[in-house]
Amino acid sequence: MTYYLGIDGGGTKTYALLTDDCGNVLGKGVGGNGNHQIDHALAAQSIRKAAEGALNEAGLRIHEISxxxxxxxxxxxxxxxxxxxxLVQDIGFTRNYSIDCDTMIGLRAGTNRPYGVALICGTGTNAAGRNQAGQHVQVGGFNYMYGDFGGGGSLNIEVFRSVIRSWDGREQTTLLTPLLLNFLGYDSVSDMFDDFQDHGKHVPVHAAKLLFEAAAEDDAVALExxxxxxxxxxxxxxxxxxxxxxxxxxxxxxxxxxxxxRGDRGWIRNMVEQTVATVAPKATIVTLATEPVVGALWSAMDADGHAVSQDVYDKMxxxxxxxxxxxxxR
Amino acid sequence: MTYYLGIDGGGTKTYALLTDDCGNVLGKGVGGNGNHQIDHALAAQSIRKAAEGALNEAGLRIHEISxxxxxxxxxxxxxxxxxxxxLVQDIGFTRNYSIDCDTMIGLRAGTNRPYGVALICGTGTNAAGRNQAGQHVQVGGFNYMYGDFGGGGSLNIEVFRSVIRSWDGREQTTLLTPLLLNFLGYDSVSDMFDDFQDHGKHVPVHAAKLLFEAAAEDDAVALExxxxxxxxxxxxxxxxxxxxxxxxxxxxxxxxxxxxxRGDRGWIRNMVEQTVATVAPKATIVTLATEPVVGALWSAMDADGHAVSQDVYDKMxxxxxxxxxxxxxR
Known part of the structure; x- marks a missing residue:
């Protein structure tokens, strides 16, 4: 029998998924942070824990994985x-393995082709792609200084500063003002401003979600x-x-x-669609609904030269x- | 005789200027950082040193200053x-004194009227104004999170990220690329990118000045x-x-x-002029050429009810x- 193992290592969770070549799920494993840039030792431990969890559940050893x-x-x-x-060789994966950035498994999970382009907009933003020849490029994924704009971390700041600018007369009025005051529990922008200044407070997390609420009411600032x-x-x-x-x-x-x-009802997507339509008219925009670890598993099949069947796509x-x-x- | 003392306390230097009511310079004093937000004890010491320097040179005591x-x-x-x-009372200024932000003395130094609007664009940006009724407001002057954009600190980042974006294909080519590589001593953007990433380098100071060089060659990215x-x-x-x-x-x-x-040949100023022309058609845009401490001195005369004469304006x-x-x- 042929077995495949997919690992998705993120900043908070690491997931491992083990299937056979028909996409039957034989084992799952979970670990914590799998990003070595955040914590090398913890990432090694999380990846080992997730991988061993899946292997043990399936009753398999590393050398049995294709x-x-x-x-x-x-x-x-x-x-x-x-x-x-x-790091992965220390765990025991000495051959028949591949490493790629998590963006590429997000891409693989969202398409029935082993190539395409992925755009990530979570806490930060990232973009990557692979063509039919297997070439791979990544653009961005660092921070504002390195050319990026946006992601939840940055959009939290955009919400906060838009409310300040509306209050001090540099920008038009916006529904973000009542939404943010309500979200943070202040009676007025002046109270919020003073409290943030006096106590050196940082930008409020999750404020970015207010953009979707305001945009749903056609708020010009949020839409922009x-x-x-x-x-x-x-x-x-x-x-x-x-x-x-x-x-x-x-x-x-x-x-x-x-x-x-989650949240976007086309406000972001429509602009992506317009831009992509002008440079690659035959491209299709799809929103990922599948768990990225599935992309890791399909990538394992790709790397092994095993074409993912329509049945496996449908099942997973x-x-x-x-x-x-x-x-x-079974 | 009537004497006036003007103090300009900035983040690196504090200046004191002492004149009589005809604008004859009788004393000058210098201190270090005068911004209490940076270092309270040092600011107190700098302001005292500058004030006492000017008083001693003029051979005057605090109570002799109008x-x-x-x-x-x-x-x-x-x-x-x-x-x-x-802080100033501890130095001995217990009456006949005023405190305002340095933006307001920059304003006063640039106009022959005790009212107007000042726009500061140095390391950061700030805006403030006073009307004929003596009301005063300030807008911005904090940082990006609080609604500002620009100043040298931020524009350094804009230069760096524009070069990165041009290199990775997100933005058009720009003259900022050869200018920045030459300024920082790299052969390629790729070398610069890797060195900054590998060594966690911060944004290069003074890169903002390259905007003026590129703009002089009609570079679209710099102009934008x-x-x-x-x-x-x-x-x-x-x-x-x-x-x-x-x-x-x-x-x-x-x-x-x-x-x-220094540097701007109208690229920034023209946009300010256009905006101001639509909201206050009778306003005039002037670029400050006078030392701001002069504005502190004229403000001292204003506060004392002493109209600054044309002769004093011309002289100072x-x-x-x-x-x-x-x-x-004399």
């Missing part, structure tokens, strides 16, 4: 790979911020497409990350939440 | 004034950043004008800070550099 694919947050640059290869986010992601997608020479290709642009999969496409993926009863 | 005007960086909010009044800075300052000016009800008034909008007084307007202000020989 291919293991690690999709790891923090696998960005050559310097990262010089750290990550010893969300559109700007869409334009930015569109520019990232265009850069990836041009670098990979995919202008004439038929492929999916997969949108992933909480801001794109519906895995939307790792916790709810059930072991296959 | 009015002293402190223009202090960091005199932003009520909480600051609760600290600053005891400078125009955006101008639009932002224009919005701040408009907010101040509206808050003070100065839409119909004849007054000066004084541009101060290194980015506006030419004080462009504190170190070159000479004592009046």
């Amino acid at each position: 291919h293991t694919f690690f999709g790891l947050a923090g696998a960005d640059r050559e310097a990262d790979y010089r750290i990550l290869h010893p 911020i969300l559109n700007r986010q869409g334009v930015e992601l569109g520019k990232s997608a265009s850069a990836v497409i041009h670098k990979l020479g995919m202008e004439e290709d038929r492929f999916d642009v997969v949108l992933a990350g909480s801001l794109l999969t 496409r519906v895995f939307c939440d790792f916790e709810h993926i059930k072991l296959t009863t | 009015h002293t005007f402190f223009g202090l960086a960091g005199a932003d909010r009520e909480a600051d004034y609760r600290i600053l009044h005891p 950043i400078l125009n955006r800075q101008g639009v932002e300052l224009g919005k701040s000016a408009s907010a101040v004008i509206h808050k003070l009800g100065m839409e119909e008034d004849r007054f000066d909008v004084v541009l101060a800070g290194s980015l506006l007084t 307007r030419v004080f462009c550099d504190f170190e070159h202000i000479k004592l009046t020989t």
Whole structure:
């Protein structure tokens, strides 16, 4: 029998999924932070725990796995790979494995093709792609100084500063004002301003979600911020497409990350669609609904030269939440 | 005889200028950082040193001064004034004195009227104004999170990220690329990117000045950043004008800070002019050429009810550099 193992290592959770070549789920494993840039020792421990959890549940040993694919947050640059290869080899994965950044498994989970473009907009933003020749590029994924704009972390600040600018007369009035005051529990912007200044408070987390509430009421300020986010992601997608020479290709642009999969009703997506339509007319925009670890598993099959069947796509496409993926009863 | 003392307390230097009511310079004093937000004890010491330097040179005591005007960086909010009044009183200034933020003495130095609007664009940005009724407002002056955009600190980042974005395909090519590589001593953007990433380097200081070099060659990316800075300052000016009800008034909008007084050949200023023209058609934009401590001295005369004469304006307007202000020989 042929077995595959997919690993999704993120900043808070690491997931491992083990199936046979028909997509029957034989084992699952969970660990904590799997991003070595955050904590190397913890990442090593989390990845080991998740992998061993899945193997033990399936009653299998590492050498019985045909291919293991690690999709790891923090696998960005050559310097990262010089750290990550010893890390997974220490666990026992000495051959038949691949490492790539988590963006690429998000991409793989969202498309029935082993190539395409992925745009991530979660806490930060990231863009990456792979063409039919297997070439891979990444654009962005660092922070504002390195050219990015947006993601939840930045949009929290945009919400806060828009309310300040509306209050001090630099910007028009916005529904974000009552929404943010209510969210943070202040009676007035002046009270909020003073409290933040007096106590050196940091930008409020989760304020970005208020953009969706305000946009639903046609608030111009919120719409402008969300559109700007869409334009930015569109520019990232265009850069990836041009670098990979995919202008004439038929492929999916997969949108992933909480801001794109939860909350957005097209305010961001429409701008991405418009930009992509001009540079790659045959591309299709899809919003990721499948758990990214599934992409790691399909990538393991790809790497092993095993074409993912329509049956496997259909069976596993519906895995939307790792916790709810059930072991296959046979 | 009537004597006036003007103090300009900034983040690196504190200047004191003492004249009689005819603008004859009788004493000068210098201290270090005068911003209590940076270092309270040092600010107190710097302000004392500068004030006593000027008094000693003039051979005068505090009680002989008709009015002293402190223009202090960091005199932003009520909480600051609760600290600053005891601070200057400890030095001996128990009456006939005023404290205001340094923006207001920059304003006063740039206009022959005791009212107007000041826009600062140095390391950060700030905007403030006073109307004919003596009302005063400030807009911004904090940082990006609190609604500001620009100033040298932020524009350094804009230059860096524009070069990254041009390199990774998210933005058009720009002359900022060869200028920044030459400025920082790298052969390629890739080398620069890796070195900054590998060594966690911070944004290069003084990179903002490259915007002016590129703009002089009609570089679209540089022009867009400078125009955006101008639009932002224009919005701040408009907010101040509206808050003070100065839409119909004849007054000066004084541009101060290194980015506006050194380097800009109208790229920023023209956008400010356009915005201000629509909200206050009788306003005039002027670029500050006079040393701000002169504004502190004229403010001292204003506060004492002593109208600054044309002769004093003419005599002191030419004080462009504190170190070159000479004592009046009589």
